Amino acid sequence: MTTDFANTDENSTRTHMSVSVWRGEGDSGAFQQFQVPAQESQTILDVVAWIQQPSDPTLSYRYACRVGMCGSCAMMVNGKPRWTCRTHVKKVLQQGRLEIAPLRNLPVIKDLAADMTEFFDKWVKAEAVFHPSKTRDDAIEPINPANPKRIAASAAIECINCAVCYAACDAVSANSEYLGPAALNRAWTLLNDERDSANSERLQAVSGVGGCHNCHSQQGCMNYCPNELNPTASIAGLKRATLKHLLGWRD
Amino acid sequence: MLDVRLYLLQRLSAMVMAPLVLVHIAVMIYAVQDGLTATEILSRTQGSLLWALFYGSFVMAVSVHAAIGLRVIVFEVARLKGPALTLFTWAAFVGLLYLGMQAVYAVTAS
Numbered sequence: 001m002t003t004d005f006a007n008t009d010e011n012s013t014r015t016h017m018s019v020s021v022w023r024g025e026g027d028s029g030a031f032q033q034f035q036v037p038a039q040e041s042q043t044i045l046d047v048v049a050w051i052q053q054p055s056d057p058t059l060s061y062r063y064a065c066r067v068g069m070c071g072s073c074a075m076m077v078n079g080k081p082r083w084t085c086r087t088h089v090k091k092v093l094q095q096g097r098l099e100i101a102p103l104r105n106l107p108v109i110k111d112l113a114a115d116m117t118e119f120f121d122k123w124v125k126a127e128a129v130f131h132p133s134k135t136r137d138d139a140i141e142p143i144n145p146a147n148p149k150r151i152a153a154s155a156a157i158e159c160i161n162c163a164v165c166y167a168a169c170d171a172v173s174a175n176s177e178y179l180g181p182a183a184l185n186r187a188w189t190l191l192n193d194e195r196d197s198a199n200s201e202r203l204q205a206v207s208g209v210g211g212c213h214n215c216h217s218q219q220g221c222m223n224y225c226p227n228e229l230n231p232t233a234s235i236a237g238l239k240r241a242t243l244k245h246l247l248g249w250r251d
Numbered sequence: 252m253l254d255v256r257l258y259l260l261q262r263l264s265a266m267v268m269a270p271l272v273l274v275h276i277a278v279m280i281y282a283v284q285d286g287l288t289a290t291e292i293l294s295r296t297q298g299s300l301l302w303a304l305f306y307g308s309f310v311m312a313v314s315v316h317a318a319i320g321l322r323v324i325v326f327e328v329a330r331l332k333g334p335a336l337t338l339f340t341w342a343a344f345v346g347l348l349y350l351g352m353q354a355v356y357a358v359t360a361s
Contacts, residue, residue, distance in 0.1 A: 174327035175252055213258035242255045243262075 017093065019047055022061065022101040032097065044084035044092070045073050048112065049102060061112035068226065071162030075112050075221045076101040081167035083226040104167040119163050119180070126179045127205040128186035131198035141195055153192035156185050156234045158227045165221035167230050177210030181221035181231035184212050188234035191241060203238075203245045212238040252326045257319050264316035269332075298361030301302045307361065310351030318344035 014040050018032040034051050045063055052059040063073035068086040075084050077092050078099050092098070106114040117238070134141060143150060165181035166172055172180050187206050190196050206212045212235045223232040244250070281294060296302045317336060322340040325331045 177252065207255035209252050209254055211254065213253045213255055239258070243259055246255050248260060 015096070017047070018097045019051065020032050020097070020099040021048070021051060021112065022108075023059070023111050024108065026108060029108070029111075031101075038089070042089045044075070044077050044082065044087045044089060044098070044100065047089060047098065048075075048084065059112070060110040069160060071160035074103055074162040074164045074167070076104055076167065081164040081224050083162055083164060086226060093181070103163055105169065105172045106163065106167065114163070116163060119166055119182070120161075120177045122210075123183040125205060125210070126183040126187045127198060127202035128183045128190060128195070129198075130190060131196055131201075133195055133197035144196060147194070149192040149194065152237065153189045156189045156229055156231070158186055159229060160227060162226065164224050164226055165229075168220035168224040170218055170220060171214055171216055175210070175214055178214045179206065179210050179212070181215075181235065184215070184238055185221075185229065185231040185234040188199060188213075188237050193237070200245070206238050207242045207246070212242065215239075253319070253323055257322075259261040261316055264312040264319075267308060267312040268316060271305065271312070274305070275309070293358065296358050299359055303355060303359035306355045307352065310348065310355055312343050314347040314351060317347055 016035045017038050019034045019036045021034060023029055023032045036047050036055075045066065048059070048061050050062075052061065061073070061075070061250050063085060064070040066071070066085045068083055071083070073084045074081060076082075076099075077084065077087060078094055078097075080092075081103060082092070084100075089098070095197060100112065101111050102108045103114040106116065106119060109115045145151075145154070159182060161182065163182065165185075169178075169181055171178050173240070184206060187202055191199055191202055196202075215232065215235045217232055217236070219230075219232045222229070222233075225231065318340050321343045322336060325339055326336055
């Protein structure tokens with residue numbers, strides 16, 4: 001971390017926050033209280049880092065880029081899924097208190113680190129994987145950015161795999177087989193990618209028992225997506241596409 | 252739990268129900284304006300193949316639509332799975348169809 005904590009101890013008059021942090025492994029654990037100094041410009045990730053570095057080095061959590069690109073540091077903050085590196089404390093502090101927990105809907109490895117295995121396995125199950133239609137020997141296919149399919153793909157492409165949408169989704173909570181908003185959003189971008197060659201398999205993959213039709217359109221994914229994407233709209237697109245595919249209609 | 256075929260069936264049944272509900276409400280409002288009694292209404296519906304088909308279609312659409320909807324609720328809330336869930340779905344469909352068709356028979360049989 002590059003955040004300067006050097007003056008934290010000297011500045012004893014600074015107000016402190018009461019921070020509850022989930023501690024434990026697997027299914028067992030409890031919240032532990034920490035008093036963390038409040039600073040002028042401070043993110044939730046700064047708070048977690050402060051707890052780990054000067055206070056309790058055994059605290060486990062995950063982060064990498066610190067600038068909202070890698071999607072590693074998502075956690076539940078006061079009950080809501082957020083990217084902690086870009087969430088300012090001032091925006092989410094409730095009566096001087098913070099509650100920080102691992103992402104909902106995923107198993108816990110330890111403390112704030114959620115196990116992302118099933119999240120990424122579902123990307124593969126949803127055929128949210130690029131299947132190129134050309135080889136390296138072919139000429140590069142020109143893509144027209146004004147093409148409606150390309151516009152649809154571009155609108156949903158900026159996903160950073162943070163799993164905030166997955167944690168926000170009540171359909172995932174209720175149905176462990178449901179592929180989830182992120183995997184389906186990615187499947188939608190690939191469905192609209194002219195360079196991809198596996199749309200029939202993809203439509204089959206998102207039409208099964210855990211597929212896109214299990215989305216209740218509650219839009220939790222859209223509300224909490226830190227990149228302001230709309231996976232619900234992507235899933236609605238998949239629903240239309242799968243129906244057309246089933247009925248043998250063409251676009 | 253809900254695949255594309257069940258999803259399609261639920262949408263198609265909704266598309267059948269929507270116009271039938273509107274026609275039902277419109278006819279009810281029109282029919283009771285001059286104070287028709289139940290006996291007078293039954294005298295018009297009993298023996299009518301048209302009304303039997305109208306309400307029979309509605310009952311069929313409701314049975315399909317509601318059975319799939321209940322299937323989702325029971326799966327997500329009560330965690331019913333596998334053959335038990337399939338059995339529940341069919342039982343809900345048959346039960347609703349039986350009750351609904353009994354009502355249609357009572358209103359339209361001569």
